[in-house]
Amino acid sequence: MFFVDTIEVPGLGNRSYLAGGERTAVAVDPPRDFDQVLAVAVRRGVRISHVVETHVHNDYVTGGLELARTVGAAYLVPADARVSFARVPVRDGDRVEVDAGLTLRALATPGHTPHHTSYVLEDAGESVAVFTGGSLLIGTVGRPDLVEPRMTERLARAQHASAHRLAGELPDETPVLPTHGFGSFCSSGQAEGSDTTIGKEKASNEALLRDVDTFVADLLAGLDDVPAYYAHMGPANAAGPAPVDLTPPAVADAEEIAARLEAGEWVVDLRRRVAFAARHVSGSFNFEADGQLATYLAWLIPWGKPVTLLAESAEQLAAAQRELVRVGIDRPAAAATGGPADWVRQGETPASFRRATFADLAERHPAQGVVVLDVRRDAERADGYVDGSVHIPVHTLPRRLDEVPGGEVWVHCGGGMRAAIAASLLDAAGRDVVAVDDSFDAAEQAGLVVRKQAA
Known part of the structure; x- marks a missing residue:
């Protein structure tokens, strides 16, 4: 047998x-x-x-x-x-x-x-x-x-x-x-x-x-x-990869989180995108723990950049560590568990941005001149895109933020996860952003003009 x-x-x-x-x-x-x-x-x-x-x-x-x-x-x-x-x-x-x-x-x-x-x-x-x-x-x-x-x-x-x-x-x-x-x-x-x-x-x-x-x-x-x-x-x-170390990282308090942000390091919030949009540490980025965390964080982060992880629980943090060692992000510089109240310095207010659907976008675009940012990959956009939208795939966005036109930015992807990542990047850069948390299949049904790229 x-x-x-x-x-x-x-x-x-x-x-x-x-x-x-x-x-x-x-x-x-x-x-x-x-x-x-x-x-x-x-x-x-x-x-x-x-x-x-x-x-x-x-x-x-x-x-x-x-x-x-x-x-x-x-x-x-x-x-x-x-x-x-x-x-x-x-x-x-x-x-x-x-x-x-x-x-x-x-x-x-x-x-x-x-x-x-x-x-x-x-x-x-x-x-x-x-x-x-x-x-x-x-x-x-x-x-x-x-x-x-x-x-x-x-x-x-x-x-x-x-x-x-x-x-x-x-x-x-x-x-x-x-x-x-x-x-x-x-x-x-x-x-x-x-x-x-x-x-x-x-x-x-x-x-x-x-x-x-x-x-x-x-x-x-x-x-x-x-x-x-x-x-x-x-x-x-x-x-020949080195052995992994999955012991808990050093604990960061609100002062250290702020210091690491000021030093240009990445602070990554692992919570769900709905919770992140409502309240988060200003300057932090949102990569959901239950999304394709390892793939997208390793894809976007400058290689070797120190990363601090913010998690709701020790279990969520441990699971994220396990995912990240699989792609060579071996040790977080620091970590913290809890929520924004624990991570924001006393006297400071957590940041937030709005979430919306394609139906909401249809009420604003194009008459009111908002910027529609499509962060899907090239192959996805070729199958259909919102007329008048700007295209910057999410994995290129960190180095192309200055290409996003001025104004209120409504960012979308195919389902919401990558839009949340992009929205957090834009929010950290000081942009007025709205994350479209919706399936792209709903765009045309909502009344938006969807075009296909010429072959």
Whole structure:
């Protein structure tokens, strides 16, 4: 008997896996905070004998090296990956025994990276699952543009060939278990559904349905923005990440919070956007703890800038720390829990800004000349935008605040979370801002003129 357990990393849109038999198991693409992998192993009553990486990851800091050191497991990394630490180099066709009768076979699947390797789990010689990392995903494939721009087209072609190799060598009923594709920007598209097989992908995945030239042209045309922090993930993983420290940060009082703001540091309020808009520390930024905190904070913050976290509770703070170490924001400079009454200096008044809907905006625009700021990504805007709106994607806003026209700014995104981030940035810069906390689908229904970009 064998098992495969999935470890969800929802904030980054990724998955990790623990697979094994009665005594031992292998961890595949573990997150940096690997205690949850250990917990699964304890529940299963198995020892982790192997830790494997499908590739040097570009979207998060791996926990593979430290997990292997902690449990004394063999650490398997593709042989052609350039890394600075000792590991077991894996080449196409290599096999390792995970448990009695249970084997892991390496299958070279370049495309997401040049050295990308998938792993076929075989039970008594039969393929029972394939860990595809950033190669074959659910309905799509991993991005080929994260390594080096001059390699992108070549890697896209390799991605097509790798998908066909997987489909050609494995039985249709083989479960496909990718690392990316559940919201990760490492995916060239987003998954629909939570599970798949080789047979299902043959029937639906464009990499397996289109000729290579058509597939590559469409793939390259559809690539979205790359989070800025990705540039730091590959080097960190190749060098060998340090162990994580999830102990509580130093506690900041209202005076220290103010001092850190005055020093130009980032103070990040993790509360929900409704509460933040109503009352917050002037100059602080709002990144909701239950949104894509790690992705957007790491994307927007200048790399290495000290950050102080403001949370409603110790539990919210601890969860945020855990998310942030996954993207290399290892230690907050300081933190505080409670609410604005605890964080604002005595005698000072908390800041606030208004929230609204697209129906509210329709009553003001365009007759009253408000500035409508669209902070969605380019690909989203291409599908429709409010006539007369200014477009500055939220991940570029910190360096482009001076491009926002003067006047009252009504800022929107696709659902409200990114608009709240942008509104907090504008509010901190002293702008008169209104956060449109509404689905963009409601814009046209509210009577606003929505146009589409010309092809």
